[in-house]
Amino acid sequence: MFTTEQLRRLCAVAGLDRRDANAYASVLDESLGVMAGRPLDQPPPSLSFLSDDHTPVEFSLAFLPGRAPSLRVLLEPGCGAGSLAENGRIGLRALRTMTRRWGFASDRLDLLEDLFFPLSPQGPLAVWCALELRPGGVPRLKAYLNPAASGPERAAATVRQALERLGHREAFAALPPADGYPFFALDLGDWEAPRVKVYLRHDDLAASEAGGLSRMDSGPEPETVADFFRTAAGVHGRTPSGPGTGQDLRLGRRPALTCHSFTETTTGLPSGFTLHIPVRDYVRDDAEAHARAVAVLGRHGMDPTPLTRALAAVTARRPEDGTGLIAYLALVHERGRPPRVTAYVSSEAYGVRPPAGPASPRTVPSAHRRAPASETVQQSQQ
Numbered sequence: 001m002f003t004t005e006q007l008r009r010l011c012a013v014a015g016l017d018r019r020d021a022n023a024y025a026s027v028l029d030e031s032l033g034v035m036a037g038r039p040l041d042q043p044p045p046s047l048s049f050l051s052d053d054h055t056p057v058e059f060s061l062a063f064l065p066g067r068a069p070s071l072r073v074l075l076e077p078g079c080g081a082g083s084l085a086e087n088g089r090i091g092l093r094a095l096r097t098m099t100r101r102w103g104f105a106s107d108r109l110d111l112l113e114d115l116f117f118p119l120s121p122q123g124p125l126a127v128w129c130a131l132e133l134r135p136g137g138v139p140r141l142k143a144y145l146n147p148a149a150s151g152p153e154r155a156a157a158t159v160r161q162a163l164e165r166l167g168h169r170e171a172f173a174a175l176p177p178a179d180g181y182p183f184f185a186l187d188l189g190d191w192e193a194p195r196v197k198v199y200l201r202h203d204d205l206a207a208s209e210a211g212g213l214s215r216m217d218s219g220p221e222p223e224t225v226a227d228f229f230r231t232a233a234g235v236h237g238r239t240p241s242g243p244g245t246g247q248d249l250r251l252g253r254r255p256a257l258t259c260h261s262f263t264e265t266t267t268g269l270p271s272g273f274t275l276h277i278p279v280r281d282y283v284r285d286d287a288e289a290h291a292r293a294v295a296v297l298g299r300h301g302m303d304p305t306p307l308t309r310a311l312a313a314v315t316a317r318r319p320e321d322g323t324g325l326i327a328y329l330a331l332v333h334e335r336g337r338p339p340r341v342t343a344y345v346s347s348e349a350y351g352v353r354p355p356a357g358p359a360s361p362r363t364v365p366s367a368h369r370r371a372p373a374s375e376t377v378q379q380s381q382q
Contacts, residue, residue, distance in 0.1 A: 009313035014071035049124035088126030104189035123148040170268025232277035285355035286319035322352035
């Protein structure tokens with residue numbers, strides 16, 4: 001089905017062979033459950049927060065100099081559920097099925113179940129899972145949880161308690177000021193140093209402020225972060241909505257996010273820092289978003305060709321005909337590793353956001369399908 005075929009084509013872009021592509025497509029198909037066979041000419045059964053058009057799948061490619069990009073897929077297994085509580089139960093079952101399939105431990109997730117899965121959850125999501133696809137058919141697995149599950153006023157306390165349960169007792173105090181806590185994430189499975197990741201929302205953020213948000217020991221230079229902000233957000237000499245001066249312009253539509261990852265409990269300091277820019281809200285169309293991504297990749301010595309191929313693998317529409325295909329650009333720093341750039345690519349299974357759309361986008365019927373409108377979100381494995 002639709003997203004399965006997108007995944008197969010993206011696997012080819014990332015250098016994964018057909019056997020791996022089919023194995024990962026099967027996992028995606030199984031994880032989406034009843035959604036896998038739902039025709040796309042029907043509206044989405046729930047307003048998934050995962051993407052602007054409510055497709056419960058998003059792709060991303062992580063770039064490093066001189067290497068093929070790593071391919072990830074983010075999905076919401078419980079997206080077709082009738083309630084957020086049932087969404088969470090389905091998502092947890094899907095995650096535990098994956099951990100059993102690949103022999104991964106789920107003890108860290110088990111420690112947090114009562115915090116993130118209350119009887120009457122609130123918020124825009126219950127649980128997402130992400131697969132970092134590797135040769136051999138065994139991915140790295142990540143769980144994304146909702147700190148506001150017990151209410152937005154409890155989000156900070158939930159993050160603090162989750163960090164403490166996982167042994168990171170000083171970590172919360174190390175986080176910079178924020179306007180919200182949208183996600184709490186865990187690495188599950190075969191990771192050299194499994195991370196606990198806290199995502200922060202920063203309303204009306206300026207480039208000069210973004211440069212000071214890292215709390216890593218020996219982290220990125222502030223100007224490196226600020227330069228990425230300006231390039232990705234397009235504020236070199238203008239605001240996204242009109243003339244300006246560039247240096248201290250703010251993102252007044254969709255906010256920027258930072259991610260602070262923790263791998264050791266001794267210092268309390270994060271070992272990783274990521275700045276996420278929602279590029280789709282600060283461009284005219286995807287041609288401009290692609291140009292921004294190419295500029296960012298070039299500044300960091302990375303080949304943009306796979307990104308261009310990835311966009312063609314996902315859609316046949318012209319970049320000028322919509323905006324949102326590239327949803328976010330992120331600059332990632334992790335201790336002991338070279339910086340990487342991640343581009344988040346939307347499936348657009350249900351709709352294409354019009355060029356120069358508003359901050360809260362509407363969707364229009366897709367005009368780029370590779371399959372008929374009666375096609376389903378997934379496509380039968382060939």
